[in-house]
């Protein structure tokens with residue numbers, strides 16, 4: 003991937019909360035340990051994070067609460083000024099943007115859904131959704147029409163005149179989602195956007211979300227602590243602990259090849275068969291291969307019946323275009339399906 | 345208290361206290377310079393302040409600035425005066441018929457809360473009109489109508505600045521503390537010097553007096569807005585101005601409107617008192633009638649002021665707590681603006697009615713009702729019964745309590761008092777508090793008003809002690825049952841909205857014009873916060889703690905004395921603190937019915953427009969209040985920390 007393709011590029015980003023923000027760079031230049039920082043009365047909410055998010059990718063950030071997920075996305079949108087490092091958005095170091103440029107960037111390119119919604123209490127649902135358009139200076143009729151469209155998308159038609167306090171948590175969250183979508187952001191930050199929804203609506207929203215992601219060319223940073231949700235949506239998953247990114251990789255590699263013991267522990271409860279794609283298990287074939295091939299894009303769980311019923315010890319796996327990816331070891335696949343740890 | 349760190353201050357405190365005791369006991373032997381501050385030690389603060397004021401006024405030309413400001417205020421006052429009671433000034437439209445004003449207030453009450461508030465607000469204005477007090481009340485309200493918006497705007501601006509620049513806030517906070525403990529009169533004298541007497545200086549002093557709570561509430565509200573709401577605004581691409589005007593300020597609406605409520609109540613309290621600097625209206629009438637001992641008539645005015653206070657308070661609180669709600673879906677334009685249309689209809693009907701029947705435009709004095717006669721009759725009867733009692737009480741209080749106490753307190757050598765206060769400070773908050781106490785009390789000694797200040801201390805001390813005797817048992821009784829507690833808290837809330845001046849009416853009725861009346865007024869006024877905080881303190885004791893004590897077999901009495909009261913004590917101290925503040929304010933206001941303390945001197949300074957003297961006296965009162973505030977708050981905070989482990 004070339005530099006031009008990287009929509010968000012974090013280089014050694016630190017965010018330290020502490021009593022003397024002006025002295026942070028000097029302090030961080032010494033690369034302090036957690037104990038040193040704590041002694042100075044500081045909390046390192048983000049420590050030395052380097053990430054590159056290419057255009058169109060959906061990156062899911064996971065971690066326990068307090069691990070710095072929200073802080074990290076706030077650094078990416080410069081809601082918080084970082085203490086050290088560099089964040090580039092579409093090739094531009096956002097730390098050097100002037101206030102006007104930053105406002106322009108947010109008005110044109112960015113949207114964000116907040117963990118606790120951040121709705122304006124004095125505006126009704128419609129006016130909340132129209133707010134970003136109002137900031138852009140769109141004429142009233144146009145922004146109202148657009149806001150109605152967005153509300154229909156999140157299933158809140160009929161509630162336009164309600165005020166946030168008159169809605170349930172899930173409804174408020176959907177207003178937040180509608181608001182962030184109103185300007186069709188190219189870069190979309192979502193901080194636990196579905197956490198207040200009940201399971202049924204959550205599933206619906208996820209589907210809607212995948213559809214949006216497919217049709218629009220959005221770059222998305224999505225925070226959740228629901229692993230199933232992460233697996234459904236993610237291109238890549240970043241796992242955070244105490245402010246640092248422990249591993250940032252595709253879902254099957256996170257599960258199959260955890261980089262640290264923490265990641266291994268974090269993913270221990272996952273049913274791997276639902277995550278791992280056949281392609282990840284296929285070993286390049288040495289000679290000829292015969293018989294029907296299984297699709298490499300499918301996860302083990304969906305192919306379980308076919309694998310268990312297949313008499314061959316080595317099953318061929320093919321990519322979507324029909325080219326051969328390699329051979330799947332039937333015994334290894336069965337172990338994974340049955341949940342045995344290797 | 346335990347550990348070496350706590351032991352040392354206590355030690356020092358005892359030494360200081362011992363020294364103080366020795367000094368007091370050895371008073372006959374002390375040189376005169378230790379009994380009272382010697383002349384060479386008394387600093388001419390008043391002269392200095394006057395020099396500063398002269399410099400500001402004449403050399404710096406501040407008088408031109410204040411004149412310009414006063415001119416603007418006067419123009420605004422003329423407008424409201426014309427509209428409300430028909431003073432012949434621009435725009436020459438008034439007076440608005442009283443039925444229209446009453447209907448408007450009732451509609452406001454209905455829109456914000458419902459029928460009951462509508463009845464209160466509408467009824468208040470009907471009462472005012474029917475009793476023939478319209479002109480006076482409108483004189484008062486025309487000033488409030490000008491002062492409130494100005495004070496709100498000023499408070500908002502200063503509050504935003506304080507929120508924006510922490511350094512400015514650090515400057516602002518001590519000034520606000522001082523401003524909120526300066527007695528009302530201390531504000532009046534500089535205003536008289538700069539602006540003169542009359543309605544415009546009444547308005548200006550009201551503005552100055554009512555700004556501090558607005559500043560505080562603005563800062564509080566802005567700070568309380570959830571960060572995510574602000575961030576949502578920023579992510580929507582709002583610039584700083586948009587974030588402030590469209591996100592932060594509207595989101596802080598409730599706190600800001602509570603600030604407006606406080607401004608209105610402070611304005612009302614001040615505007616009534618501004619009669620002392622020639623402000624016409626209800627306050628002036630009340631002052632004249634009280635001085636002439638016209639009980640029935642002053643009672644009528646008292647009712648009006650109380651009704652106005654309660655109505656304005658409830659109305660502005662309802663506004664603050666009013667949350668927007670959506671109109672029913674599909675409701676048409678007419679349905680959505682139903683209240684507005686009804687109001688317009690009522691206004692139109694009111695104007696027509698007033699045109700047809702002059703009574704509904706202006707009620708002439710000759711058409712006014714009065715209940716003064718019956719009130720006087722009832723009062724005479726009542727007094728006939730209670731006179732022997734109050735006379736006895738008065739005699740007892742004066743000869744057995746007040747005079748001996750006053751003599752004792754005046755007998756004390758001032759160095760002894762200083763040391764004793766330092767000891768107290770040290771005991772409560774260590775060396776720092778001892779220094780704070782001295783810092784507040786020493787200037788009073790050096791100002792040359794020691795004796796007067798001690799008389800104030802004795803009046804306030806006696807009154808607060810009596811208020812404790814009444815307030816504590818009442819609070820404990822009220823907290824015994826939930827419904828009772830609610831009723832008593834509501835009563836306290838209502839009493840606290842009354843302008844302090846009102847409390848003088850019943851005591852003058854009962855005791856006449858003397859020391860006892862002053863003490864009685866202060867007692868009643870100071871008992872209100874005590875009752876209130878006692879109830880709240882007792883109610884907020886965690887139920888699990890009470891249940892645990894019950895399970896270990898505590899009787900009701902044991903429960904009260906060993907569990908609930910100790911736990912409620914920090915809250916109670918907050919009440920005591922407020923009680924002392926209220927008492928100080930009241931004692932100064934009550935000066936005009938005869939005291940010999942700082943208040944009386946302040947009245948003299950006011951009539952002689954002596955800024956220096958007035959401010960020195962005002963600061964002396966403020967310093968006493970701030971010292972008590974410091975001690976009680978320190979103690980309460982420390983106690984809370986201990987209780988919460």
Ligand SMILES: Nc1ncnc2c1ncn2[C@@H]1O[C@H](COP(=O)(O)OP(=O)(O)O)[C@@H](O)[C@H]1O
Pocket residue numbers: 019020045046047065066067068069070071072073074
């Ligand atoms: N404004 C702040 N000031 C000080 N500490 C903060 C602030 N915001 C977050 N933190 C701290 O940073 C750490 C990470 O917080 P956050 O990013 O909210 O975690 P998460 O979103 O993963 O739950 C936490 O320890 C939190 O206490």
Ligand SMILES: [Mg+2]
Pocket residue numbers: 071072073117193
């Ligand atoms: Mg978070």
